[in-house]
Amino acid sequence: MRCSGGRSRLPHSWLADGRCLFDVLGPGFTSVYVDDAAGAVATLLTAARDRGIPTTAVRVDRLDPNTRIALVRPDHVVAWRSSDACGDPQHVVAAVVGAAVPVDPASATLR
Numbered sequence: 001m002r003c004s005g006g007r008s009r010l011p012h013s014w015l016a017d018g019r020c021l022f023d024v025l026g027p028g029f030t031s032v033y034v035d036d037a038a039g040a041v042a043t044l045l046t047a048a049r050d051r052g053i054p055t056t057a058v059r060v061d062r063l064d065p066n067t068r069i070a071l072v073r074p075d076h077v078v079a080w081r082s083s084d085a086c087g088d089p090q091h092v093v094a095a096v097v098g099a100a101v102p103v104d105p106a107s108a109t110l111r
Helices: 035-050 089-096
Strands: 029-033 055-059 069-072 077-082
Touching (some): 035 055, 035 069, 035 089, 077 089
Antiparallel strands (some): 029 069, 069 077
16 A cells, blocks of 8 residues: 555555455544554554544555555544654654644754
């Protein structure tokens, strides 16, 4: 399955057991991931649950070659994706739901 950049619709895909990917997405956010990202998904799910955001996880055989994890909104739009572990899951969850994200003034830059 190809998964384009954030803010685009999750593409249709069939799972290995014959079910449609859209049929197994949760009612809230869903983390779609490949096998080797299971640990990162666990931390992302914990961060979402800590904020009271219903989140489920669905393992797929493959995603875009540059994606191991995608966080999908209830409307099937990819809110966030990553090719590696989720560095700061609290920050990711806050950003995708539009919550205020604390910024360290020492590391902030103006553009």
